[in-house]
Amino acid sequence: MTPFPLSVSGESEFTKGREGLTEWQEAFSVYINQSRWSLYQIEVLSHHFCSQAPFERAGAPGYEPCLASLRDAGLIDGDKNVTTLGVRFIAALCDTPIPDAALSLSTSGERT
Numbered sequence: 001m002t003p004f005p006l007s008v009s010g011e012s013e014f015t016k017g018r019e020g021l022t023e024w025q026e027a028f029s030v031y032i033n034q035s036r037w038s039l040y041q042i043e044v045l046s047h048h049f050c051s052q053a054p055f056e057r058a059g060a061p062g063y064e065p066c067l068a069s070l071r072d073a074g075l076i077d078g079d080k081n082v083t084t085l086g087v088r089f090i091a092a093l094c095d096t097p098i099p100d101a102a103l104s105l106s107t108s109g110e111r112t
Contacts, residue, residue, distance in 0.1 A: 041066055042093065045075055049082045049090050 044066050047055050057063065070076045075086035082090070 038066075041070060045070055045082065045086060046090065048076060048080050049086065 040062060044055060044063070055063065067076065067080065070086070071078065073085075074083055075089055076082055
């Protein structure tokens with residue numbers, strides 16, 4: 001996984017139409033979108049951000065690889081503490097607006 005980009009030059013598919021973002025917000029947006037985080041990774045990171053208790057499914061086969069990926073990304077440290085980057089990642093997730101319009105399918109399968 002690539003380290004967090006400190007700056008972004010040029011326009012990418014992730015930054016088009018994102019006027020008004022600071023350079024840091026734009027860079028972080030690209031980082032989040034290019035990383036393709038799973039819901040399980042987000043759940044584990046959120047747990048270690050919110051709680052000092054052991055993760056209730058720590059025995060799951062995917063837990064240790066998940067921790068390794070979060071460590072490699074710099075979101076948690078070796079003691080399972082969320083880093084500054086991890087806190088910013090969670091803040092960015094919380095600040096992501098919920099879409100206003102819902103996508104629905106008609107009975108014929110066409111998007112409406």
